[in-house]
Amino acid sequence: MFETIRYDVKDNIAWLYLNRPDKLNAFIAQMNREVKEAIKAASSDDQVRCIVITGEGRAFCSGQDLSEVDEHMDHGQVLRDHYGPMIKQIRQCEKPIIAAVNGVAAGAGFSLALACDFRVVSERGSFLNAFIHVGLIPDSGNLYYLTQLVGHSKALELSILGEKVPAAVAVDLGLANQLISEETWTEGVTAFASRIAALPTKAIGLIKRSINSTSNLTFEDYLEQEAQGQRIAGLTNDHREGLNAFMEKRKPVYTGQ
Amino acid sequence: MNSFDFIETTLMGSTAVIELNRPRQLNSLNTKMISEIVVAMEAFDRDENVRVIVLIGKGRAFSAGADIDEMTEANPISLELLNQFAEWDRLALIKKPIIGAVHGFVFGGGFELALCCDLLISASNTEFSFPEVGLGVMPGAGGTQRLTKLVGRTKALEWLWTGERISTEVALEHGIINKIVAPELLVEETLKFAGRLAKQPPLSMRLIKDSVNKAVDSSLYEGMQYERKNFYLLFATQDQKEGMNAFIEKRKPDYKGK
Structure with a gap:
């Protein structure tokens, strides 16, 4: 191809x-x-x-x-x-x-x-x-x-x-x-x-999105975007896995979802 | 509510949600779909459980435009007799707040439908455009009129003549949309915002929309007279008493829409 x-x-x-x-x-x-x-x-x-x-x-x-x-x-x-x-x-x-x-x-x-x-x-x-x-x-x-x-x-x-x-x-x-x-x-x-x-892929994407937008947002707007980004990350399986692994004192296994 | 072929409707609290439901065709608008939207909007407008109407597109796009297949064989007489745009005029008569939640492509008829909404919340990946010129025609459901009233003649001509895509940031700059949100949260953020509007006194919302629409279409003097009458009229409502009492008593008002 x-x-x-x-x-x-x-x-x-x-x-x-x-x-x-x-x-x-x-x-x-x-x-x-x-x-x-x-x-x-x-x-x-x-x-x-x-x-x-x-x-x-x-x-x-x-x-x-x-x-x-x-x-x-x-x-x-x-x-x-x-x-x-x-x-x-x-x-x-x-x-x-x-x-x-x-x-x-x-x-x-x-x-x-x-x-x-x-x-x-x-x-x-x-x-x-x-x-x-x-x-x-x-x-x-x-x-x-x-x-x-x-x-x-x-x-x-x-x-x-x-x-x-x-x-x-x-x-x-x-x-x-x-x-x-x-x-x-x-x-x-x-x-x-x-x-x-092997890292939480969605969170990486959201970090990139945040960093890319810092230059064209006011601080206020940036904080709002950050809140939305964290809401999205907070809904991922990888976030849950990270929390569970921490509680269970083991290494997390992320799937990127 | 009736069952529809091309849209889906749900009531979430006092927010009515209408979803364009031809995702495989990127929600391209056919005449039946427009009729269904109008019927659903009018029913929600009369339904006293509904305070705000939200319009969303299922799938990858809000709407990529009108169904071209329907129009290839049209001639001026068939179009005059079909009078399909009369349906669109009824959308402008809806009294309750309409919030459009847009994402992906908002093209042609889809853009015109978005411009029929009172407020637009846009996912950051949205592109707006009037591509009609590329097909040897032009917008026919309000595109040249509503866009011009919104952004002024200069930019309207540029966008309508070139068919160029308008990015979300530019749309925000020119007042086409109210705010940009992450694509993943478009529905959630829109429903949150709708929820806020649903707590406002419904009759105020209604007469504010009525007065603002008047401002778009008439002289300042005429608009001022009109506004005044609407202002006076609200003093006939229970919600005016409730709002002012709550303010004096330092508590949250509970509006009934009466």
Whole structure:
């Protein structure tokens, strides 16, 4: 069904592999569309409680495939038609999404990683706001997320100087959540994803919803939304399981319901 | 109440709930469904156990619009003779508060039906639109009129000409809806709100709606005269005595609707 990505669901985890390894997983319009479709499918699949986006081969994603760019391209329209819908689909998804950055995440590949909830990074992984090197600005939501993550000053530096951020530095900057060694990469990513997939999925979705809305709500409205979120969480089986497990002094087993 | 084909009705306390019930067609409106809504509304309007009417759509959407299949063969004469929009006019005559609870798609005729409600509570995932222009027609059940009165000519023309979808936030900004709630809690929050309105003195509610509707459609002077008469009229009610006495006696009023 997909050509530029591979999509598998296993043990409640949806694995989305960017799959153009000979092009360092560079984006073409079809890949934008397929990532969007896969995220949509994972969002509505009850089996899925965590999504991992990673790259096949050496790179995570090297950004826009420059062989598709010519002087007739309307860059704004490409964003509206291809990247925007993909990034919005990720934004709407209430399940936790992990970017498993196995190699370089450059340009729109960096943006894709930023749009995810977690970034775990291999020793070989790195982030690079490469846009400036071709006279463009970071796009696909890049600066929106980057500024929130690392602050105004660092976001400017990374975007204007366009220097590569190695994995360890990314963790120090708060750009990545965890460094996973090269030797244990697959097991490490799987362990991290499994841990998140075992948590109360609905509550995670409600936390994401709350955090996403803080910037456009007044404090009063935020508190009202929080009350609604807690009401919804309070009705889940996982909340009941959490309470029961606490009373019975055992580990809770959440189902995501 | 009669049994209906395309809607379901329930009475919850003093709140009457009407649910559009063609979920597989995303509650697309056919003439029978509109008739059923009107019949149910009028019956609840006369039922003294009912204080507030709530309108909801079952399934994924409030309503994705009118049933296109019904209209492909229509011609001006058949439409004039069928006079289907006369039914819609009766919705505007309902005296009790109507709260619409909307989610998913609120398109075309579905949007017009939503605009017939007095208040709208919207799930955060709702999209509003008048897509008629894309079919070579235009709204015919009040869309151009009610939307314009609500948001003004400038935005109304933009939305009616482009058929563009209106997000919940934009709908709130322009006063199309009253509030946004989490999709999971749409029914619960709407019923809570309906419950609050149901505790208000019903005759005040009724004459407030009557007066506000007058403001939409007439000159300020005429509206002021009309308001005054309604204000005086409430002094003939038991609830006015109850409300004022309760205030003086520092207790909660108990309104009877008389």
